[in-house]
Amino acid sequence: MMIYSLGLIGIAAFAITGVMAAGKKGMDILSITLLGVVTALGGGTLRDIILDTNPIFWVADLFYLWVSVSASIITFFLVRFVSHVLHLLLFIDAFGLSLFTILATEKTLMLGFSNPVAVLMGVVTGIAGGMIRDILTGRMPLLLGKEFYATPALLGAVVFTILYYHFPMHELNRLYAIGVIFILRASAIQWGLYYPKWLMYRE
Amino acid sequence: MMIYSLGLIGIAAFAITGVMAAGKKGMDILSITLLGVVTALGGGTLRDIILDTNPIFWVADLFYLWVSVSASIITFFLVRFVSHVLHLLLFIDAFGLSLFTILATEKTLMLGFSNPVAVLMGVVTGIAGGMIRDILTGRMPLLLGKEFYATPALLGAVVFTILYYHFPMHELNRLYAIGVIFILRASAIQWGLYYPKWLMYRE
Amino acid sequence: MMIYSLGLIGIAAFAITGVMAAGKKGMDILSITLLGVVTALGGGTLRDIILDTNPIFWVADLFYLWVSVSASIITFFLVRFVSHVLHLLLFIDAFGLSLFTILATEKTLMLGFSNPVAVLMGVVTGIAGGMIRDILTGRMPLLLGKEFYATPALLGAVVFTILYYHFPMHELNRLYAIGVIFILRASAIQWGLYYPKWLMYRE
Numbered sequence: 001m002m003i004y005s006l007g008l009i010g011i012a013a014f015a016i017t018g019v020m021a022a023g024k025k026g027m028d029i030l031s032i033t034l035l036g037v038v039t040a041l042g043g044g045t046l047r048d049i050i051l052d053t054n055p056i057f058w059v060a061d062l063f064y065l066w067v068s069v070s071a072s073i074i075t076f077f078l079v080r081f082v083s084h085v086l087h088l089l090l091f092i093d094a095f096g097l098s099l100f101t102i103l104a105t106e107k108t109l110m111l112g113f114s115n116p117v118a119v120l121m122g123v124v125t126g127i128a129g130g131m132i133r134d135i136l137t138g139r140m141p142l143l144l145g146k147e148f149y150a151t152p153a154l155l156g157a158v159v160f161t162i163l164y165y166h167f168p169m170h171e172l173n174r175l176y177a178i179g180v181i182f183i184l185r186a187s188a189i190q191w192g193l194y195y196p197k198w199l200m201y202r203e
Numbered sequence: 204m205m206i207y208s209l210g211l212i213g214i215a216a217f218a219i220t221g222v223m224a225a226g227k228k229g230m231d232i233l234s235i236t237l238l239g240v241v242t243a244l245g246g247g248t249l250r251d252i253i254l255d256t257n258p259i260f261w262v263a264d265l266f267y268l269w270v271s272v273s274a275s276i277i278t279f280f281l282v283r284f285v286s287h288v289l290h291l292l293l294f295i296d297a298f299g300l301s302l303f304t305i306l307a308t309e310k311t312l313m314l315g316f317s318n319p320v321a322v323l324m325g326v327v328t329g330i331a332g333g334m335i336r337d338i339l340t341g342r343m344p345l346l347l348g349k350e351f352y353a354t355p356a357l358l359g360a361v362v363f364t365i366l367y368y369h370f371p372m373h374e375l376n377r378l379y380a381i382g383v384i385f386i387l388r389a390s391a392i393q394w395g396l397y398y399p400k401w402l403m404y405r406e
Numbered sequence: 407m408m409i410y411s412l413g414l415i416g417i418a419a420f421a422i423t424g425v426m427a428a429g430k431k432g433m434d435i436l437s438i439t440l441l442g443v444v445t446a447l448g449g450g451t452l453r454d455i456i457l458d459t460n461p462i463f464w465v466a467d468l469f470y471l472w473v474s475v476s477a478s479i480i481t482f483f484l485v486r487f488v489s490h491v492l493h494l495l496l497f498i499d500a501f502g503l504s505l506f507t508i509l510a511t512e513k514t515l516m517l518g519f520s521n522p523v524a525v526l527m528g529v530v531t532g533i534a535g536g537m538i539r540d541i542l543t544g545r546m547p548l549l550l551g552k553e554f555y556a557t558p559a560l561l562g563a564v565v566f567t568i569l570y571y572h573f574p575m576h577e578l579n580r581l582y583a584i585g586v587i588f589i590l591r592a593s594a595i596q597w598g599l600y601y602p603k604w605l606m607y608r609e
Binding site: 225230240 | 455456457519520522523526529530533537541546547549550552554555560600601605606607
């Protein structure tokens, strides 16, 4: 039940960022909604295709589709009253990233895959929706930015995998791990946290 | 039989647009043919992967592959005699969009999926091939343009789903729905039809 | 055994090119490693999804994942001592392209698919990883460049398919075909080999 609610909140969060990112192009409500839906459902679709889970989550349960459509349409009308859209987009993206990474890690573990596959699927699922959004709207993918992005997702997925191994029944595991990702990523956005120079590429 | 022919025509139409779009880059005949093939088969491949239809349509029936290869090569040699290539590309894309959207909606319905899934798969299949083409060739996706693009596809898919529900055996359902999409999209290209301002994004 | 080793070498080669391509952006070690991994595993993942091979190769055997991670991290630290990075990238990419094209052609044939499907899957698998890398890092895909790229892959896949048909047990078939691709592509890079004008697009 908690997984289900968290999943829907993550879907809504990514749909909102899809609308915000697309909106700069002066697009119409339907194309924007489509981009919101693709952003929201894209990461989990890739996860389910790679893990060969059938049917794909939003085909099995249409409520995911309706939530992404509704969140997109509501955002379309509300976003004009919001200032600092780009800054807000980053934080909502961080929230979706946290939720998707941990839920995908947990789903992969529960399907019986090994720990490294679960961590990689968590990171890829968390990042993929936003990558698709950024490529379709011609933005620079957040992954390529000069702040922590993949790192919080990886740390959170590792933390969750360790907790899941030692306390498999603990209710709050996923909240701890989601918190790790969100706090790290939000700090990175706010204070530009990044690696020391020797861990950055120079040419 | 009619479905099969319409599918082949749609394949050829998208292959032609792939060649036309790639051609601006001064590429060689084989790379251009590859882009034509990927454009033509990409949308349906995504549809079959998401719906887990095995084998994928062009693996099951090689004729689709040969049609996309032939259409690409013929276009390669003929396009130099054509003026107004970009304008023509838009209309052929509109034709492929109409065919692919309706055939994917019908295939999804016939596989027993629910109406909303069928409509979404129709729109996504219709748009995906062209999106892949535009991303690979560095163009702005038509979806982001300032004319109706997703809207005709959605309306056509909805019209077809309603007709299919009420007159499941009617031969001409798909022609009516294809006509709805093509006429709306062609009008949008010709006269720049678009949404009223309150349904467009402003920031 | 030889297939396995060649596969791992190809994985490492593409991981190296992913790091080299991403590096220009001043990214951190983890994001770069992720791009190396996606470049290395992307083509084969697409192949396994289209052919519906379960589980996907790097889920079935984690060693592929570790090789791509290790190659990425080692490249990250070593690349700063290398000059002419871009030129080197092209040759390592040519090497990965040769290996992946032939291994994918062989895998598709061994799964019982027809020759044309095997050739197309070989070319698509060989090219896809590099395409994903170039799109994610905002480079012009090598396929669109003004040298042979798809052509050597296609010729090699055709050569391998013919050899496989006539001498199915011959150990060195794949080495011959890999050689065909690499020599053609390396010559194209070195001397700018390309098609005669009438096989190039002009508008």
